[in-house]
Amino acid sequence: MRGNAFEAKVKADGGTELMRLLSERLSGQSPPPASGEVLVPDLSAAGPEGRTARTALALREATEARAWALLDHPLLALEVAGSPAYLEPDAVVVRPDGRWTVVEIKSFPMIDGSADAAKVGAAARQAAVYVLALERVALHTAGAEVADRVLLVCPKDFSNLPAASVVDVRKQLSVTRRQLARLTRIEDIAAGLPEGTTFDLGHCSGEELTAAVESVAAAYAPECLSACELAFHCRHRARAEGAVETLGRGVRGELGGLTTVGAVLAAAHGGAGDPADPTVSALRRAAALRAEALAAAGASGAPADGAVDGSGPAVSAIGSANEAVTCR
Amino acid sequence: MSLISTLARLEAVESGRARPLATVRHRRISDEPLVLVPLTTAGEAGAPLGALVGTDRDAPRLLTVAQPRDRDLRFAFLGELAEAVLPYLDTYAEVIEPAERNETDPETGKRVKVEVELCVDAPQLIVPSRPGIDFVRLLGRSMRFRRTAEDDPDTPYPAPPRVPLLGRWLTHYGERARVPGSSLLLAATDLLNRHWATGQSSLEDQHLGALLAWIDPPEGVSGAEAALRAELDRDRGGQLRCPPAGPATDPAFDNRLLAPAIEGYDRARQALAAAEDGPGAEEQLARLSAAERDIRELLAGVMRPTWDAVWHGLDLLRALPEGERVADRWTRDRWSFTGHRDRVRAGEPPQPRLDDAVTAAQKLASRETAQAQLEAQEALDDPLVFAGRRLSGEAFLSEVTEVVMAYSESKRPSPRPLVTVRTDDRPHLEAGTKVFRSLDGKPQSAEFVRSSAEDADDNDADGVLVLRLTDRMGRGKEPAPGSVPEKGDRIAWTLFEHDQRGGPKLPDPEETPWTHGGPPGADDATPPHARAEAHAPDPVTEEDFL
Secondary structure, three states: OHHHHHHHHHHHHHHHHHHHHHHHHHHOOOOOOOHHHEEOOOOOOOHHHHHHHHHHHHHHHHHHOOOEEEEEOOOEEEEEOOEEEEEOOOEEEEOOOOEEEEEEEOOOOEEOOEOOHHHHHHHHHHHHHHHHHHHHHHHOOOOOEEOOEEEEEEEEOOOOOEEEEEEEOHHHHHHHHHHHHHOOOHHHHHHOOOOOOOOOHHHOOHHHHHHHHHOOOOOOOHHHHHOOOOHHHHHHHHHHHOEHHHHOHHHHHHOOOOOEHHHHHHHHOOOOOOOOOHHHHHHHHHHHHHHHHHHHHHHHOOOOOOOOOOOOOHHHHHOOOOOOOOOO | OOHHHHHHHHHHHHHOOOEEOOOOEOOOOOOOOEEEEEEEOOOOOOOEEEEEEEOOOOOOEEEEOOOOOOHHHHHHHHHHHHHHHHHHHHHHHHOEEEEEEEEEOOOOOOEEEEEEEEEOOOOOEEEOOHHHHHHHHHHHHHHHOOOEOOOOOOOOOOEOOOHHHHHHHHHHHHHHOOOOOOOOEEEHHHHHHHHEEOOOOOOHHHOHHHHHHHHOOOOOOOHHHHHHHHHHOEOOOOOEOOOOOOOOOOHHHHHHHHHHHHHHHHHHHHHHHHHOOOOOHHHHHHHHHHHHHHHHHHHHHHHHHHHHHHHHHHHHHHOOOEOOOHHHHHHHHHHHHHHHHHHHHOOOOOOOOOOOHHHHHHHHHHHHHHHHHHHHHHHHHOHHHHHHHHHOOOEEEEEEEEEEOOEOOOOOOOEOOEEEEEEOOOOOOOOOOEEEEEEOOEEEEEEEEEEOOOOOOOHHHHHEEEEEEOOOOOOOOOOOOOOOOOOOOEEEEEOOOOOOOOOOOOOOHHHOOHHHOOOOOOOOOOOHHHHHHOOOOOOOOOOOOO
């Protein structure tokens, strides 16, 4: 609710405040357009196809008119894995030179010029998808170019006055492009499923739905937990399989060809695995060192002081006179 | 994550219980820490909703904001928080011991020793989770520029007394929490994660309830099961049995319980305002306080489990013996506390919004030094951490097989004995690499000469190293007794230094080079009002956040 109120405030009066922020951050010297100079086209239409067509038309008209234009909640289409997805950026600004800039309005505060890095990252990824979708429209528009820098607008400090920052999304763009290109097409996934599989909640029982979900392979990683409703299901399955990914993607990378908890532990404790495999030999060494250290700590309790004892733990050999408290 | 800690996580998966990552405690836990469990309002970017605070685990002080958007209520909350926290800080500020500090004499430019005060102990703040630390910083930032009626009689919304002071202290603690190894402000999840490996990912380890379930599951239940319950179990009303450790609340709690309660409070307040002094006023007032009590009970209900969990975690940590070098790092924390106490007493202005170039560089350099120092000290304190360094080739454990006396080739020959050791570890050594061992708590250095002795065709030659001791043997021709190892000694050598020296000294702020913006204030591009703004209070708008 505060987010909506803030967005409405930023866009109020035909976008005067937004235009001021935009030209302050992006245009350098040129003054912001007067409030009457900014076109605010009406983008309402029936259905998503209608709205995307209306948006494309408005973008084309504004670019041809060589005028400032503010598109409030335009609708864009982007093909994801072979099916269209509709996207609604907070705003797109068309400048007289034909550049289109994505504006993302967020409700998290920008305190002393910096905001929560994780939230800014998420906003940048989101904006990059909008830029990609806009690029498809710009391909069919003469003289149009989509800016790879987007304007992030947040509340300033603890107030609800807007503050803006330019975010370069080139990296996010190339990552998203690559990911979209690599995505398995939905038809291909569907082709691999048994005939009659449905996820329709209204027409199948709980068991049927579970079976349907089970029939789709999933690559679970802990990051899924913050993004996907099915994450707990996938986690349960991955844990049941003993997949090492449940401990994090990095763990998987460390363990080479060993993919299950059981296999790793068997290799580490010498029960299985090829000793010539560098991963296996590293694991065995790690396991031996860990066991030695734990045994040493368990045997001696608190580390002994200073004494260099033939059988003592590593710590006592390192020596341990209290060298603290000289404070300078 | 090193392979050893990965292995610990895998073992935890298999055994269903957390496995140790440390054999000693690497952080100071004060005898009387102040625990703070804050809650924030969803969607209001940092407006406090409530807090449990105190040093007595059985009697936390409950502070709540019945309507988080009401500025007066928020100020009242912050005022109460100041009353709960500042007296605790004050008790530590008074107990001091004399100490010496090196300072540069402004007239002669020489380093001289100055007698100063050092607080004997420092107050410690514990919050449940890492977002709690961020919230402490945010509270600090929101309060330290406020003006009380005393500071400025014309200020439109004066803050309660002592609130700006609390802001400065919380800012200091938030800033100190970024120094590796510091223990002034700690998150319970960080503490537990440092000492135990669970069978879940580090992302899931941020859930205090699940983390504790892995480390200390209830009788008869595996850690994995207990953690799953802590994450997902809801009661019949759809509320989590183990509420999140905050500061963010569970959406189901916000929507089903909190929002109606706050609405009820708003209605009661409106009714009271409408009744004015009329006959119904007393009844409306009773209704208002009942509505407020409802909110207090609700918030206490979701904060209390977290409060108990933090203390439970502290119990588990206290059971570990403290690492020997922890006291050394705690002394630095005491210096940090004393330093800020002195700055406040000297009437210095609050910490600026943004550090200048020199301060920022200094902070970064000192944090890097602290990080390196922490890594070295943890390895020296803890055989399990040391094992990780052995695995990565940065340290080795060896047995002395031979000591041959040798001397340096200078005018006054000093002892440079050659020590032959045998090790099963595989340190990354090249001729001339320096290695260190601890001798009576001080590092003694040696130089790697060659691997294997004369009998190069010996199959075991890989594990035989020759080292030349280079210092700590006294000034005489004969090495001081005990300073040279003997045959059969087991010695732990490290390839990293034990004490970290800071980098080169940075210039004074007045000497900031032009590459870094030049001296503060000298920049013509900075308009005078911007410079004055550095300490000015935030402008106030109708619907500001904090």
